[in-house]
Amino acid sequence: MSVHHGLRLRGDDESWALFTHVMKVNIPPELLKLRREIVIRCGGLPLAIVRLADVLSQKDADIDEWSSVLQQLDQDQEQVWSKALSKINEDLPLYKQRRLFYFGLFPKDYEIPVRRLIMLWVAEGLVQPEVENEDPGDVAGRCLIELIAEDVVQVTKKKLDGNVKTCHLPYALRRHWLSKAQQATFVQVYAKTRSELSISTGLVRRLVDHLDKEDFSFDHIHGHIHVVVTSMVTTTLDLKHTYISTLPSSIWKMQHLRHSLLSESYRSRFTLQPRVCSLIALQTLWGLFVDEKTLVKGGLDRLVNARKLGLACRLMPSQQQTMLSQLEAVANWVLKLKHLHTLRLKSDDESNQPWDLDLKPLSGHVNLSSIYLLGRLKNPSIVSEFPRNLSDLTLSGSGLMEDPMLKLDKLPNLKILRLLAKSYTGKLMLCPSGGFPQLRVLKLWKLEQLEEWNVEEGALQALRDLEIRSCIRLKMLPKELLHRSLLELKLTDMPSQFTA
Incomplete structure (x- = not known):
């Protein structure tokens, strides 16, 4: 698979650092309140970060106006990721798509610990060793690194040794991908009654x-x-x-x-x-x-x-x-x-x-x-x-x-x-x-x-x-x-x- 949409996806801290650098002005308190939303909406895309900072740096401190800019950014991102999704659909095998579907099972905006994600992939049978006696966890780790390298998965935090600590799907990609995931047999609708812990036949609790x-x-x-x-x-x-x-x-x-x-x-x-x-x-x-x-x-x-x-x-x-x-x-x-x-x-x-x-x-x-x-x-x-x-x-x-x-x-x-x-x-x-x-x-x-x-x-x-x-x-x-x-x-x- 080869999906390209600009430079390497930036993590949350990197995104904010780039945003404040491009703004070249003191960040007003009103905008600081939107830090988390800005970082998420940009999805780690350097071009989106730069464009948003450039637009906001030319506007007065009006929270409504900033919100409208963020909405426009959503529309722009939908176009970017729709192209990327088309490429994913064409080139990514079903078993690899299921690994992406798994991101949709986590709460919105949740920074997913890599350790947990890898273990869950293995538990679901979403990775298979390529050689005898190879540890499935090592295979899952390589799979995740590949998705990160292809700018499909965004790194949100790193460990001191440089390894990935947490990650998630970029904001706009997650919205598009979930709509597709709902149509797949991998994601199922579960009973929500609190009166029982038993599960309906054929449904898997994760x-x-x-x-x-x-x-x-x-x-x-x-x-x-x-x-x-x-x-x-x-x-x-x-x-x-x-x-x-x-x-x-x-x-x-x-x-x-x-x-x-x-x-x-x-x-x-x-x-x-x-x-x-x-x-x-x-x-x-x-x-x-x-x-x-x-x-x-x-x-x-x-x-x-x-x-x-x-x-x-x-x-x-x-x-x-x-x-x-x-x-x-x-x-x-x-x-x-x-x-x-x-x-x-x-x-x-x-x-x-x-x-x-x-x-x-x-x-x-x-x-x-x-x-x-x-x-x-x-x-x-x-x-x-x-x-x-x-x-x-x-x-x-x-x-x-x-x-x-x-x-x-x-x-x-x-x-x-x-x-x-x-x-x-x-x-x-x-x-x-x-x-x-x-x-x-x-x-x-x-x-x-x-x-x-x-x-x-x-x-x-x-x-x-x-x-x-x-x-x-x-x-x-x-x-x-x-x-x-x-x-x-x-x-x-x-x-x-x-x-x-």
Whole structure:
């Protein structure tokens, strides 16, 4: 497929930046109120943004007149996207069109998390691996990138590492596409009665439906009503933003389940494991709450194909010895996960203060690229044994007394580093010459004992985004960084003498 309608679609922030640049005048308060509407209506099209800004810059501050200009913009966009739709209809296979139809199931103007969209595409069977043993999620990710590259899908937000975080269909395209989608068998009309949770024969309930507060099942999922997850053939299980705390034993029978995202804030747990475990395909287990009752050894540690693991461990004062055993069991389980590429471990007490975190050397985990650790590291030397492919690292509450920079600087692919509250308790920090060759983002938060930070010549050459927050004893910015023209510096809650 080849659809062209100008330059690359701009995200929301990019669109507003371009709009204000073209206006070349102070934006009046009345127009600021229309920011969201302007960004949405332009649909990321640079030519539409420029044209609208040019027209509005020549008019007086009259809200009615601006509204009429926006209406005219809608008509112009309809013509642009009608041509694009014709091209899509001609060149895009039905199975790819269905991926676009799926956008219509989300609420209007909703910024769709890429993670959720990819998982839902996979669950609906809208992507098929092209080679044996290829992960469907990877295929779905490539499909989305293709649609973005063709300017059909608009990126709304990006992550720090540059990857897409949220997206949606451009405003005018969505209106046209939904009218076509309503005619397709993929989009169906569902019963809206709140008196029942059962579904009419032949109709499929989709997770995206539950994002709509008007949907009859919204209260059952987001309210204080216990929802039972039954054993079924699914890959459709995302409970991340729900109040579901306990999953029934039937989850262990879900042999096709690939991704399970749980409600960490509501302490989602697995019930005791039955004799038979069929979760052999599970690749994502995120937000699971682990306490003294969780069966880790001989239970969770049998899930050895996980690629993305996020656990929250909570200590109870009366169960310290049990929890030490649990943390060791978690560490041994992580050590067995040779396919792991994302790891997040949290360990705190009942007062939400960091507690002990056990971890074994991970240098052999060649696929592991992202690590988030919250808790006091029982083995501080672990920071020198992270895998070389690590690109994103966050440490919080680690209690390190030795400068971590002298160990982390050797990681050749590290792009994002966050040292958060109590991760390092020393007074001096040094980034040696040639260190951190790929690091682009560095965040230093609440390192309350840090007094002096030195950066040697040739270190941090790729750094573009530096944020220092609440490092109350830090005296000054390293001289090596003072004249970096491409460096974006953000200071929050810093002493006046530092900012001066």
